[in-house]
Amino acid sequence: MLVGQVIVNSVIVVSQLLLVSISFYVIYRTLRIFHFAHAGLYAFSPYLLYTFHNILGLNLVGSILGALIGVCLLAYLLNHFIHRHLREKKASTLVHLIASMGAYLIIQNMISIMWGDDTKAIIACTPTTYSLGDAYFTTIHTLIVVISITLTVATVMILKYTKYGMQITAVGENSDLSSNLGIHPERVYTLAFIFSACVAGIAGILIGIDTNLVPTMGFHPLMMAVIIVVVGGVGSIRGVIIATIGIVTIQNVATYFIASQWQDLIAFGVMLLFLIIKPEGVSGKPVQDLKV
Amino acid sequence: MKKMGFVGILILVFTISSCTNTDEIRIGVISPFSGDGAVYGESLKRGVSVALEEIAVKHPELGNRIKLIYEDDQLNSTYAANAINKLIKIDKVQVIIGAFTSNTTLAIAPIAEKNKVVLITPTATNYKIRNAGDYIFRVCPSDDQQGEILAKYAIDNLSAKTASILYMNTDYGFGLKEAFSEIFTDLGGSIILEDGFEQNETDFRTVATKIKSANPDVLFMPSNWQEATNAVNQIHAIGYTPQIICTDGTFEPKFIELTNGNSEGIILSTMAWGVGESKKLAEVFKNQYKNKYNEDPGSYAALCYDAMKVVGKVLEGGARSSDEVREALYDLDYLGATGHNKFDSSGEVNKSFDLYVISHNKFTLIEDPTE
Numbered sequence: 047m048l049v050g051q052v053i054v055n056s057v058i059v060v061s062q063l064l065l066v067s068i069s070f071y072v073i074y075r076t077l078r079i080f081h082f083a084h085a086g087l088y089a090f091s092p093y094l095l096y097t098f099h100n101i102l103g104l105n106l107v108g109s110i111l112g113a114l115i116g117v118c119l120l121a122y123l124l125n126h127f128i129h130r131h132l133r134e135k136k137a138s139t140l141v142h143l144i145a146s147m148g149a150y151l152i153i154q155n156m157i158s159i160m161w162g163d164d165t166k167a168i169i170a171c172t173p174t175t176y177s178l179g180d181a182y183f184t185t186i187h188t189l190i191v192v193i194s195i196t197l198t199v200a201t202v203m204i205l206k207y208t209k210y211g212m213q214i215t216a217v218g219e220n221s222d223l224s225s226n227l228g229i230h231p232e233r234v235y236t237l238a239f240i241f242s243a244c245v246a247g248i249a250g251i252l253i254g255i256d257t258n259l260v261p262t263m264g265f266h267p268l269m270m271a272v273i274i275v276v277v278g279g280v281g282s283i284r285g286v287i288i289a290t291i292g293i294v295t296i297q298n299v300a301t302y303f304i305a306s307q308w309q310d311l312i313a314f315g316v317m318l319l320f321l322i323i324k325p326e327g328v329s330g331k332p333v334q335d336l337k338v
Numbered sequence: 339m340k341k342m343g344f345v346g347i348l349i350l351v352f353t354i355s356s357c358t359n360t361d362e363i364r365i366g367v368i369s370p371f372s373g374d375g376a377v378y379g380e381s382l383k384r385g386v387s388v389a390l391e392e393i394a395v396k397h398p399e400l401g402n403r404i405k406l407i408y409e410d411d412q413l414n415s416t417y418a419a420n421a422i423n424k425l426i427k428i429d430k431v432q433v434i435i436g437a438f439t440s441n442t443t444l445a446i447a448p449i450a451e452k453n454k455v456v457l458i459t460p461t462a463t464n465y466k467i468r469n470a471g472d473y474i475f476r477v478c479p480s481d482d483q484q485g486e487i488l489a490k491y492a493i494d495n496l497s498a499k500t501a502s503i504l505y506m507n508t509d510y511g512f513g514l515k516e517a518f519s520e521i522f523t524d525l526g527g528s529i530i531l532e533d534g535f536e537q538n539e540t541d542f543r544t545v546a547t548k549i550k551s552a553n554p555d556v557l558f559m560p561s562n563w564q565e566a567t568n569a570v571n572q573i574h575a576i577g578y579t580p581q582i583i584c585t586d587g588t589f590e591p592k593f594i595e596l597t598n599g600n601s602e603g604i605i606l607s608t609m610a611w612g613v614g615e616s617k618k619l620a621e622v623f624k625n626q627y628k629n630k631y632n633e634d635p636g637s638y639a640a641l642c643y644d645a646m647k648v649v650g651k652v653l654e655g656g657a658r659s660s661d662e663v664r665e666a667l668y669d670l671d672y673l674g675a676t677g678h679n680k681f682d683s684s685g686e687v688n689k690s691f692d693l694y695v696i697s698h699n700k701f702t703l704i705e706d707p708t709e
Contacts (some may be wrong), residue, residue: 048547051576055543155372163376165564167596175577182577257540257568258596262374266538298544306545307507307534 050181056298058187061194063270063290065249067278068201069242070271071286075205075218076238079142080272083124084246085264086153091117091247092254092263093161096168114247121243124149125236133235150264157261166259168251190252197245202283204241214238218281269310273317279327288328292316361403363658365649366425368409368418368436368446374538375413378438378638382460383408385635385642386435388626393650400653411437413537415445422446426453432660433458435645440464440509447474456663460645461638463586464513468684473660475667475685477645477676481510484607485517487691488558488583491605493525496581498555500530504545504569506561506587507534514560514585522558530554535565542569543576550578560585563593574600581605590636594699601696605704610692611640611676620675637676644674 066088073081094116098109128145173184205211213234216224221231254263274293278285293316297309320327367386371379386406394401407429409421418437425431426449433456437443443462450457451471459467459476463484467476492498501522505511511534519529531552533545546569549557557573557580559566566588573580582604589608594601612620623643627635635643652666671680677689693704 048551051547051550052544055547058543059541158372158376163374163380165377165567165592165596173575175575177577182575184575187575257571258564260374260538260564262538263540266540301544302548305533306539306542307536309539309541310536 048180050179052298052302054178054181054183054187056295057191058183059298060291060294061191062249062253063267063274063294064194064198064287065245065252066267067271067274067286067290068198068283069245069249070268071275071278071283072201072205072214072238072242072245074275075281075283076214076235077129077142078218079129079139079146081242082143082146082268083149083153084146084242084271085268086150086157087117087121087243088246088250088264088267089157089259089261090120090153091250092168092259093157093166093261095251095254096161096166096259100166100168110251113251114244117247117250118240118243120153121239122236125239129235129239130232154261154264161259161261163261168255168259186252186256190256193248193252197248198287201245205283210234210237270313273313276317277320277327279329282327282329285327285329292328363400363404363653364407364429364431365404366407366409366422366429366431366434366436368411368421368425368434368442369438370413370442371408371410373412373414375438378461379410381636381639382436382438382642384627384631385460385639386646388623388630388639389643389646389650392626392647397650397654400650404650404653407431409436411442413439413442415442418442418446419449422449422455422457426450426455432456432658433649433663435460435642435649437462440467440513443467444470444509447471450474454660456660456667458645458648458667460641462510464509465517466509466513468686472685473664475681477648477674477679477687478641479609479689479691480686481513482517484585484691485514486521487693488585488605488607489518489521489525489527491693492522492556492558492583493527496556496605498527498581500528500554501556501558502531502549502552502554502580503529503533503558504542504549504561505532505534505559506537506565508537510562510587511560515558518558518560535561535569537562537565539565540568542572546573546576546578549573549580550576554580556581556583558583560587562587563590567593567596570597570600570604586637589694589701591634591701594696594701599699602699604696605693606696606701607691607693609637609641609676610690611637613692614677616673616675616677619673623675640675644676644679647674648672648679 070084091113094113095109098104098112099106128149129142132142132145173186175182175184213229216229217231217234225231274286274289278289293313297312300312301309369379369382370376409425411418411421425434435458437446438461440462443459444466447457447470451473454473457474461478463478463481465480465482468480503515505515531549559582566584584604584606586608588606624635651670651672652663655666657663657666667681679687681687694701695704
């Protein structure tokens, strides 16, 4: 068994998924909804990058910035035109969820119409391969790991120590009470949407460069993020991180011994086990507010 | 009053819609037009449109009466079944072109057979379709032909003793895996590792690691080109360069473009189209396709073109009901862009395969594989 390679593989996949699940978690923490349109945002940003960089020929850094601004704008619009209205009407979380799924389908089909369904590549060059013993990895993998760790640490810090982070926690716990204490929930919602879209956009770009773009590329990572947030336990970013590492490691080690088509089944199996045996998740917080 | 007006409009709409031209010949087309498989639906649509235009030019009285009704199956068997039920019960079609993949075709074939509606699939290659029924035809050759050719080539020309198979877990990938491993083991080789992955999978790192430590002589990879692209790139990214054998699903210029050098040396087979007798017809098709869409057609588009031409041919012969069409199809021998469309008693065609090797970022024909 090529142990080193399996470890490296797991680290890469953990890093990819951490970005998605953490950004997904931030919205969940604030609004208490499963934000499905997140998958659309995740796919939208690499397509924007493709437009700026490959079609318009702008430089890579500028294009990435442009793509991230674009995806934040889209997230702002989603919040402003859909979720804000639903909140005003005191809609249930189920309504938010369905609206979000609708938004995802619209974004995904918009991408199909505007860019076509065939696979697109942002950087079509053979990446430089490095080796560490018998384990191999490429430049983009290194980048994914470094950026992922940095952003994860930053998110934890922001949520824990900054004013905005504490406001997110407060609004997530009780938006009415927090507005009595001088917090503007709407402002916090907008901020959470933009922040999480930005992280999802970065994840989409990194993974898009690694494995190319298709309009439906966001759905699978989103499913994994849902599983991770459920297993990790609601209301704990530490739980999310532990769940990501745990599930990905189980998946990769299991794939080594049984066929890889069972990967998703293993993840869902872990989630079911947790729901039955330890419904509060890794973090151990009660699950009563896990709606839908 | 307002209500009355609304009812009036409704009645008017129904009358108009039921007064459609009775001369119209409706043909159903089932394929993925949205979702993951939309790119396939697009090439089907294009191939069929080029064929229909050709029919309309040659036989305006027939071509202008043909109406294609497109139904989207999103690569999903349930949607495909809904689509065929709608086409049969509401649109009352007698002939259906589709579905695109083996999964969806196998799901709708029993429905077509039960309702005695002719189903012609342009591209579904799974071996089970041979026995799917009397009304089921296809213009593409079956997987077992292809699996056999590749297994023989691996043993005879690559002197492989061991093989690993990394297959896409659909009827297409699974059927080819079965065909390949049967012949490969019959010829004295052994399969040391088999692993499947789901359609749309993008993470092949761990399975690649597994294959690397098994270290087979050849790696057989029946898959669509999108999945194969990531698989090949990730196999190379872990510093492993096995001899890979792919199938017609990977015969796509974009595969070479997106693997960018990593696909060098891969051997693959594809239905031989536009060669020999059918060369002239294929050139005509290529030119028309290029004029219309500004790109070269792939073998999928060519097969879809042939499927529509086959339907056109039997309609020209005066066949209208599904039974007439079925009889006419069994008698037909039509030379199309992809070779002879002559159906045997199970509705199968016999078309030849070519072997290619990817060298210098191009598909290069292996002239005579028996040498």
